Amino acid sequence: MNINWGAFLLGAAAGAAGAVIAQQNLSKTTYVSAEKALKEVKEAFKSEGPIDGSWIKMKPEPLKKAGMDKMVYKGGVSRTIGQEREQFEFVADSRTGTIMDVYKTY
Structure with a gap:
């Protein structure tokens, strides 16, 4: 089983960034x-x-x-x-x- 670690890390980083952006938008509710x-x-x-x-x-x-x-x-x-x-x-x-x-x- 070959794991493409570069693609995996890129996907994980994109997911984490998306979660941070979503949390920031939710916390802006005034x-x-x-x-x-x-x-x-x-x-x-x-x-x-x-x-x-x-x-x-x-x-x-x-x-x-x-x-x-x-x-x-x-x-x-x-x-x-x-x-x-x-x-x-x-x-x-x-x-x-x-x-x-x-x-x-x-």
Whole structure:
């Protein structure tokens, strides 16, 4: 069995280089900060009145829904309207900070 070591080493080097380039491209995925996403949500809620509190998960998590495959931040906002306390949860796109969904919790 004759092994062409030159071709083998060339193939291995090309494979390793491709893996390094792919890893670099994947690590370039940029996210807005969780704080910026939360600020966007709070601004939207403040247009309807004051808020009492808010929270956000600092690490983006995957969301697969209706053909979408995105990384998102999840969080919540609470406010008091009259005597009633309202609580909402939200989903925000981790790349843009755009609010994707808001729903009232009971």
